[in-house]
Amino acid sequence: MLDAEEVRTFVQGTVHFFETATGHPATVGSPYLCIDKSAVVQDYAGVIGISGNREGKVYFTAPRGMLSVMLMCMNETDTGEQNVRDLVGEVANTISGNARRDFGRNFVISTPTICDRNNAATAAATTGRSFVIPINWRSYAANVVVCLQ
């Protein structure tokens, strides 16, 4: 189970990602323990499996419109399905990989699994309790969900 300091790692990583990659800062709401996991799965989710000294998942889930605008902010002109799916995985990968600064190299991250509305709830399912980090970016809302044993 995550402690407050560990949640802070993911909050800071998320803020840093949006500021640096898109040039537009995100605001992060208060992280909360998740009860209804299906409520935090949006159009797409990039899911990273965690192994090594911790077990679990980290995923980033966002609406399609937000991902399209993020691509445009990154000067990407192709906002088609392939790049939208690619981006949601890259965000999850970057936030998880950056967490190794605090968790160390034995915090082993998988390559991303990309899910959409049809399978996101299943792919993002976790066995333990999850912390949800709400993200507001421009007019959009997304979530980073962290479930670590």
Next chain:
Amino acid sequence: MSAVPKPRQQLRMMIVDDSNVMRRRIERSQQNDLLEVVGTAVNGLDAVTKFKQLMPDVMTLDLTMPEMDGIECVEHVIKIKPDVLILVVSALADKATAVEAIEKGANGFLCKPFTDDQLNEALAELIGE
């Protein structure tokens, strides 16, 4: 009369990342006139195969990739062309990973996420500009 310095030869660059968005971002953002992007690869295995054909001078290399990761890829390409300049571009932010990549033969490390300026500074430093 002072000698006119010889212009530096253009360097051939290969971009290796499993993310299409990242490959395109690096290709679009790099603005160094000395670098010409000659190829891209989607994982370490693909990179080694294409490296043998393209023999690039410079490589940007992600670490977390399917099929073959970046660290293993460094070991392979260094054997093929020992003087290749490798900039690791990865989200893995722990010092031990950066040190391992450098020990295996990489020449620089840029942590994702990055700005265009940070990418161009890292590439300029890599090629000694």
